[in-house]
Amino acid sequence: MPTPRVLILRAPGTNCDLESAYAFELAGGKADSVHINQLLETPSLPSQYQILCLPGGFSYGDDISAGRILGNQIRHHLQETLVEFKSAGKLILGICNGFQILIRSGILLADDEQGEPATLTWNASGKFEDRWVKLSVDGHKSVFLNGIESMYLPVAHAEGKFVTRSTALLDHLKAEGQLALRYKSLHQSNGHVPYPDNPNGSLADVAGVCDETGRVFGLMPHPERFVDPTQHPRWTREGLQECGDGLLMFQNAVRYFAN
Template sequence: MKTPKILVLRAAGTNCDNETKYAFEKAGAKAEVIHINVLLSNKKILENYQLLALPGGFTYGDDVAAGKILANQIKYNLEDEIKNFIDAKKLILGICNGFQVLVRAGLLPSFERFHQEATLTHNDSNKFEDRWVYLKICADTSYFIRREHAPILYLPVAHGEGKFLAKDKDVLDKIVKNRQIVFQYVDENGEDAGYPMNPNGSVLNIAGICDQTGQILGMMPHPERNVDPTQHPCWTRQGLKDSGDGFLIFKNAVQYIKEFF
């Protein structure tokens, strides 16, 4: 495939769609921002894309729960199309609000597809957390991650409901056993740490997980906000890298599509 095609899905309240589009296009893909109403009116257009991206924001004002309304729109209107999309070995990425959507739609951790088995609830601090955090790459079971990456990433978070909790111990044990924990919050030395290094109180410091296939990735930190080296808050003191830490997420996804399709 010469140019992978990415569908960046937006709804009322989405606010990171253009940044996500930019990140994928920087990685060599063609990305299009499409409103959920357009997709619902013509569900077959999903077949034209190899990756579905659910960006950050506050879809529908998070009025019911963060991402819940968009999750229900997907779950009850696009079930067959999403199943076909996954069965075709295509990728899905959910960032922040998009992660919340995937969890509440039952697409992560997805032991029983479209059945909710976890949640992302209010931060332990009871406030909106807007800060930069260190992430440890815990597994390369996701197609968005490759073995050669540096083990620690530096990315921003911006959320009020980012605390990951599994439905019960059995679900959490499966996530751990299957190596579905892709990212954990750590300190600058890569060690487990409490608040504010873990900004929300997530169980096991979970910052991002994938499904069992590795095709679906959800994460609370924002990789699209650190794709250019000048987006790092300390670039003037530490010097410029070739790219921001978050760029690898988009680069790997585009590379996978080029190799597979």
């Protein structure tokens, strides 16, 4: 199996780049960390890679709003590069801040006449929160979620509430299987997922969204924070799993290029 190369894009304030690179390597990929300035200087750089990962953090401090400034940089200078990357059948993963950047840049969901059709805005709780959530996979669209039914992963964000401009868009994305990852209730519930199981108040309990090809995927939870069994919050009670739930996502990405 060829070893896919992963470009981990970092910018001022990115802070999950090392563990994201580690997760890809654990899954069998070869990861390089590339600074945004380097990419702006050499926009052809991604052609040497199969996977682009936008890791978590606070790019440019999340000043103005989360992911906005880097999202705009991509819009202004890298749109063509990424469209090309996408249409070459390659994979793009945005985790947490990376998801916010994908939404702001228009790479994940195409603009409508008023601009970005959806957003990740302030948590309904009004604050940053770090907590573990149960997730269920809806449909088979996302390459990254292939064969996964549910996962248990941590979220750690202040701006993760998924909102669309229109109900029609939400329905459309749902029908197309693009609302690929959802927060799930820990307890019995009749469809409604209450806080904190839905940690931010996202519409339709959306935790992750993929594009129409399933090869571009953004999610608020952090799969790279559960690749080793000792990262589970209750391993001292429940024993050590064979591997972390999040590792499967990175393995899916790497395996995608084996075929």
